[in-house]
Amino acid sequence: MEPLINLQGVTKVFLTDEVETHALAGIDLAVERGEYVSIAGPSGCGKSTLLSILGLLDTPSKGSYALNSRQVAELSPSERARVRNREIGFIFQSFNLIGDLSVFENVELPLTYRGMGGAERRQRVQSALERVGMAHRAKHLPSQLSGGQQQRVALGRAVVAETAVCLMDEPLSNLDAQLRGDMRREIRALQRRLGITMLYVTHDQVEAMTMADRVILMRAGHIEQNGTPASLYEQPETAFVARFIGAPAMNVLPARVLAKCPELLADMPAGHNPESLIVGVRPESVALARGGLQARIIAAEYLGADTQVETRVDEEMIMVRLPGRLAAPPGANIYLKWRPQDSHWFDASSQRRIAGK
DSSP: OOOSEEEEEEEEEEEOSSOEEEEEEEEEEEEOTTOEEEEEOSTTSSHHHHHHHHTTSSOOSEEEEEETTEEGGGSOHHHHHHHHHHHEEEEOTTOOOOTTSOHHHHHHHHHHHHTOOHHHHHHHHHHHHHHTTOGGGTTOOGGGSOHHHHHHHHHHHHHHTTOSEEEEESTTTTSOHHHHHHHHHHHHHHHHHHTOEEEEEESOHHHHHHHOSEEEEEETTEEEEEEOHHHHHHSOSBHHHHHHSTTTTOEEEEGGGGGGSGGGGTTOOTTOOGGGEEEEEOGGGOEEEEEEEEEEEEEEEEOSSEEEEEEEETTEEEEEEEESOOOSOTTOEEEEEOOGGGOEEEETTTOBEEEEO
């Protein structure tokens, strides 16, 4: 069976009188039916441009896009509009609820545009509101709802049409931290229950890692790595991926720094020397030791279950995540060690992975 979404060699160039901006640079992407895919990366990497093309709100400069086995480029403008309205659901950062319509009427809107009959329309809306836990607020206006409740209404409006795919663009960024966590779990549970294909754009790596079956990590218009959350965390293909995934981020530093503790170089890839390599190690893999790599404490943040410690070895920063509370004050010297097999090795020139854990 062909994938629901299939992009091959998709590029997007924005032209003005003064500048040519390459927003996407040869994207190859296949998404299967029922998958939950997060598209992550820093601001300006091309995430939203890609989502606009997937949602038929924009067209590629080059390359092909097949949606449900149909080449999008071959569709007429009216056919594109019909596909967009009937087969693609959208949830945006701003919710886009209509202020003078009730919750029920907001969720009903896509079905009204379709010309669906009144009885079926009301049944579908009631069912969608029950799914997102908002049936008891059906008569309320958006202004009478909290941010989380408005997000649930937007989600109900996206799923009521029972589209083939749902596209979400930073939908939780306006919510506070606790509510974001609650909504992450609710969205993921709803996706699993309904079997919807979801593509979720976010700059928040926690959202990408906790919600998705697969993460597409983008950088400067191309896909840096495409894989499961576990594969990006455990086997980052580049130093950029290593730094982006994880909280706190992986420490990435010149391998020559480890010369002060030769046992940390024990797992160095054969045929290389420290000058040609950079090494990555997760903060949670670093431990205090009686001997090892001498470091100076710069700051420590006690978080209850653990403490995040910023240290310096010469001019290089090494973040350490330790269980419990650290007694040593800023300015104190400590010794750090980690298992050689916990090192991730990258070529210093290309920044690509050589070997490691």
